[in-house]
Amino acid sequence: MNRYTNQQIADLVRPDRVHRAVYADPALFALEMKRIFGRAWLALGHESQVATPGAFFTTHMAAEPVIVVRDLKGEIRVLINRCTHRGPLVCHEARGETRQFVCPYHGWTFEPSGELRFVPMESGYAGGVCGRPDLALARVPRVASYRGFIFASMAPEGESLADFLGPIASSYDDMVDRAPAGEVEVAGGMFRHAYNGNWKLVLENHIDTVHPAFVHQSSVHAAREQPDSLATSTAAEIQIRQMRQNGAPPAVWERLGIFAGPNGHGYMGDYHSDDRLVVAMANPIFAEYRAALSARVGAERATEILSNHRFNTIVYPNCSFMSQFRQYRIVQPIAVDRTIVNTFSFRLKGAPDAMFRDTVAFANVVNGTASEVLTDDLEVYERAQRGLSSGQVDWVYLGRGLGGDVPDSPGLRRGGQGTSELPMRNQFEAWSRYMTADSEGGE
Ligand code: FES
Ligand SMILES: [Fe+2]
Incomplete structure (x- = not known):
């Protein structure tokens, strides 16, 4: 039962703070599933996962x-996975x-388009049931x-996917x-991890530039203790560079570009340049990759593409991805x-095979279930959830950088400082x- 009026919900979010109930109240969670996840375009995956008819x-x-x-x-369809006879997952x-x-359960058989094709002992139904549109698997109304990258929306009407993404589409580009x-x-x-905390915690953390030096302190220290000469294999190099980068001095974080777009989306730019991390310019694999890219788009355009140092992009409310490192994380409340996050790695078609090994090495460092980085984040989400579930202190303060935002290219605002909490706001x-x-009182 919805016990919140719209005014009460609006009062939970202030310019510089939010009420802890947004993380901890099951009644609000139920409303979120309907009003946010039931309305927004949700990232589901990629067309390569359904490359052939029937996949x-x-x-x-x-x-x-x-x-x-x-x-x-x-045609790509998104079907409700529920038998129209008596309800089980099909x-x-x-x-x-x-x-x-x-x-x-009883062998009802549906086409990949959802149509009911065959029913055992169909004669028991007066007039037959095969082909009846009302008994086809229900379709999610909008798919694009x-x-x-595949998205779907439970809302029959609403803005187009292009409008929903706005300037954030550039991260997909x-x-x-x-x-x-x-x-x-x-x-x-695919890496799957779960944590005992609210779904918003991961989306906030992935664009939180203050936390790495603190949450990831132990791995920063461990990486600093390693001699540089250890970084002879790509995987070890990736691991050490990534962890050291998390311990960058505050001035580096303050210089980052932190951007907010429409519909809660945002991204962090400038975090890792290629000469600091994975595809180090001197790496022969990278040289080969760069040559392949230049051959296709020209050297100038290749330089332009590779100079984009975008780190995490948040596509609110269910996706966080790393375009530069080919990682796609889908968040499931x-x-x-309680939240599950599924992480997929992508291969760049036409790139040397070894580039994908770099991708997997990066995935293991940052998104793997045995990652020294991810485990720290999961621990802090669970501690946050425990603190937010206590009833004595109501507000969560999100005032860092408030008032300092500057308009950027159309549809974007940039934090006045790289550690601004603009993306959370x-x-x-x-x-x-x-x-x-x-409308008021609606469920
Ligand atoms: S419930 Fe699916 S066939 Fe009966
Ligand atoms: Fe982190």
Whole structure:
């Protein structure tokens, strides 16, 4: 039952602070699933995961289990993974390729387009049931892709995906333009981690430039103790450079570009330049990759592409990705205090194979379940959730850099300092808008 009026919800978000209830109240979480996750475009994955007719993967849109599938005509569909007979999941596999989805309960058989094709002992239904539109697997009403990345929205109407992304689409361009063949594809496995904390904590943390020196202190110290000469293998080099970078002096963080876009999106620029991290300019693999990219787009354009040092991009409310490092993280809220994050790595088509090994090495350092970096973040999310669940102190203070924002290119604001909490404030502006858009008292 919704016990919040729109005014009460709006009062939870102030210019420089938010009420702890936004992280801890199950009633608000239930409303978020409806009003934010039920309305926004949600990142689901990439077209390379459904490359051929009949290819599919299963995922969730908030609590809703869905199947993302390429139907036999080649169209990408997002189907509600629920049998229209008596309700079970029709598909239990994580991914695969099929000509049909067969419900395990009584064998109703659906086409990849969702249509009900076959029902055992159909004669028991007067007039038959096959082909009835109301008994097809329900379709998520809006599905769209940008540069191969698949999104869907439960809302039958609303802004286009292009309008939803606005200038943040440039982060997708950054990821794809880096591929010499002009395309990327999901490759390797997937990292899944879960934490006992609210879904917003990860989206805030990925664009929080103050925390690394503190949360990741132990790994910074460990990396500093390593001699530089250890960095002879790419994987070791990546690990040491990444960890040392987290311990950069405050002046470096203050110089970063921190950007806020529409709908709660944002990104962090300038964090890692290529000469500081993974694809070090002297690396022969990188030289080969650069040559392949230059051959396709010209040396000048290749330099332009590789000079973009964008780090984390947040596509609110369910995605955080690293275009420069080919990492795509999809956030799935489970409960007010439970969240799953699935991380995918991408291969740059046309790049040397060894570039993908760098990608996997980076994934292991930053997003792997045994990562020395990620584990620190997960620990702090859980401590935050425990603190926010205490009832004695109401407000969370987000005032760093308030009032210092400067307009940037169209649709973007830049933090007046690289450690500004502008991205968090921006996320809550979107939160408030989504959460109060329904008419008063609506569920
Ligand atoms: S519940 Fe699916 S076939 Fe009966
Ligand atoms: Fe972190």
